[in-house]
Amino acid sequence: MTEDPKELVRLVREDRNQRVRAVARLMTWIENDPERMPELLVGAADWPSARMVIGLTGPPGCGKSLLVDRLITAWRAQNPVGRIGVIAVDASSPFTRGAFLGDRLRMMSHATDANVFIRSAASRGHIGGLMLGVRGFVRVLGLAGCQVILIETVGVGQNETEITDVADLVVVAIDPGHGDVIQLLKSGLMEVGDIFVVNKADREGAAQLHAQLLSVLRLKAQGKTGRIPDVCLVSALHRRGVVELIDLFEKRAAAAEGEWQFRRRHMIFDEVKEAVLEESRRRILQAVGREQMATEDFQRILRGEVTVAGLVDEIFQRVIGTSIHKVEHHG
Amino acid sequence: MKQGPVRILIGKVGLDGHDRGAKYIVHVLRDAGYEVIYTGIRHSPKEIVETALQEDVALIGLSLLSGAHKLLLKQVTDLLKERGAADILVVAGGSIPASDIPGLKAMGISAVFTPGTPSQSILDTLAALIGARQQAI
Numbered sequence: 001m002t003e004d005p006k007e008l009v010r011l012v013r014e015d016r017n018q019r020v021r022a023v024a025r026l027m028t029w030i031e032n033d034p035e036r037m038p039e040l041l042v043g044a045a046d047w048p049s050a051r052m053v054i055g056l057t058g059p060p061g062c063g064k065s066l067l068v069d070r071l072i073t074a075w076r077a078q079n080p081v082g083r084i085g086v087i088a089v090d091a092s093s094p095f096t097r098g099a100f101l102g103d104r105l106r107m108m109s110h111a112t113d114a115n116v117f118i119r120s121a122a123s124r125g126h127i128g129g130l131m132l133g134v135r136g137f138v139r140v141l142g143l144a145g146c147q148v149i150l151i152e153t154v155g156v157g158q159n160e161t162e163i164t165d166v167a168d169l170v171v172v173a174i175d176p177g178h179g180d181v182i183q184l185l186k187s188g189l190m191e192v193g194d195i196f197v198v199n200k201a202d203r204e205g206a207a208q209l210h211a212q213l214l215s216v217l218r219l220k221a222q223g224k225t226g227r228i229p230d231v232c233l234v235s236a237l238h239r240r241g242v243v244e245l246i247d248l249f250e251k252r253a254a255a256a257e258g259e260w261q262f263r264r265r266h267m268i269f270d271e272v273k274e275a276v277l278e279e280s281r282r283r284i285l286q287a288v289g290r291e292q293m294a295t296e297d298f299q300r301i302l303r304g305e306v307t308v309a310g311l312v313d314e315i316f317q318r319v320i321g322t323s324i325h326k327v328e329h330h331g
Numbered sequence: 332m333k334q335g336p337v338r339i340l341i342g343k344v345g346l347d348g349h350d351r352g353a354k355y356i357v358h359v360l361r362d363a364g365y366e367v368i369y370t371g372i373r374h375s376p377k378e379i380v381e382t383a384l385q386e387d388v389a390l391i392g393l394s395l396l397s398g399a400h401k402l403l404l405k406q407v408t409d410l411l412k413e414r415g416a417a418d419i420l421v422v423a424g425g426s427i428p429a430s431d432i433p434g435l436k437a438m439g440i441s442a443v444f445t446p447g448t449p450s451q452s453i454l455d456t457l458a459a460l461i462g463a464r465q466q467a468i
Contacts, residue, residue, distance in 0.1 A: 028335070096362055096363065099365075
């Protein structure tokens with residue numbers, strides 16, 4: 001199969017027999033070369049896009065993948081001809097670059113459903129667990145006719161806030177048995193949820209966690225305007241509360257559709273910005289390669305010829321062509 | 332296309348549920364820098380093939396301990412051809428009699444790893460197969 005992205009786009013649109021492979025290939029292209037994504041998106045203004053992009057985050061083991069599986073089942077039962085896409089992100093090893101992508105295991109009951117496209121992605125060293133490529137995946141799934149897209153994040157908890165940039169609606173899932181109410185008061189994860197799911201409602205402690213969460217959210221909302229997040233008790237395992245969760249998505253979509261469309265149109269700005277940052281990061285890492293540091297530069301620090309701050313500025317000048325202090329002044 | 336980490340699907344087809352070997356291989360491959368999609372146990376050849384297409388993997392590794400390897404692996408390679416994806420490599424591992432290996436190779440299975448194969452030799456074989464595939468594309 002061709003590797004030319006433009007040709008792949010044509011295949012997704014026009015060739016039913018090759019569509020699945022072309023979508024998958026296009027995703028690989030985006031994943032391997034994310035800074036070239038704007039190139040692809042130049043022609044993407046008229047691509048169809050999903051009606052709803054839902055981000056699902058929460059700590060590892062809280063049941064995100066099984067919840068995705070149940071959401072697909074319930075949504076497909078309600079929409080016999082609708083198409084749904086899933087992006088399931090798992091962590092890459094920072095040491096070997098390898099990854100064990102296991103989210104999909106919970107979703108295998110949909111493997112032969114032609115209206116469900118699931119793609120696992122490794123985080124490939126990006127901090128928030130969501131790589132730039134996810135944006136591209138969302139566009140490609142839209143092109144492939146998916147009306148709903150679910151993005152499951154790595155779930156490293158408190159850093160998982162990037163998802164708000166990509167998803168229309170962010171669902172934070174938690175489960176009983178991991179610490180007390182103090183965890184609910186911390187920054188990060190608990191701030192990004194439009195909807196909270198207390199999963200494993202069949203387990204001991206779920207009702208208590210639900211009550212604590214409600215009180216924390218009410219406390220936070222005091223004196224502020226805007227929407228208090230919804231909280232749902234769900235047991236993905238026993239398929240309880242799943243249809244109610246979908247109803248909630250639909251309600252939110254109906255209330256905010258105009259706002260979502262507006263946000264999506266402005267995402268192109270973020271996409272370009274991220275592509276530039278990505279390329280810069282790559283170049284800087286190249287310039288301060290580990291081995292170079294270990295040798296001459298490092299020896300100079302040890303010999304006392306240069307301070308750490310001095311070396312940082314030196315490297316910065318080498319890459320950017322101007323002193324760190326100058327940049328700060330201008331900025 | 333720029334090359335990223337190579338993607339591999341590891342799974343089990345048919346009814347046997349012994350997944351220790353498959354999970355071990357997943358870890359070996361992960362530590363060697365591959366991105367491994369693990370699909371778990373008891374899947375049909377069609378489920379495996381559709382998953383491999385969506386995940387755009389270079390190679391499918393199937394663990395079989397049930398004795399049904401000839402039938403199940405044939406179904407996998409046939410389905411790949413049917414879906415225009417015969418370029419995706421298929422390897423097998425598990426309790427497979429040596430006398431069956433030539434037949435499996437003839438139906439398009441690139442390598443068969445029987446019990447006791449050192450993990451390094453699996454890695455070397457896969458690297459050679461994947462390297463040759465990338466050159467061919």
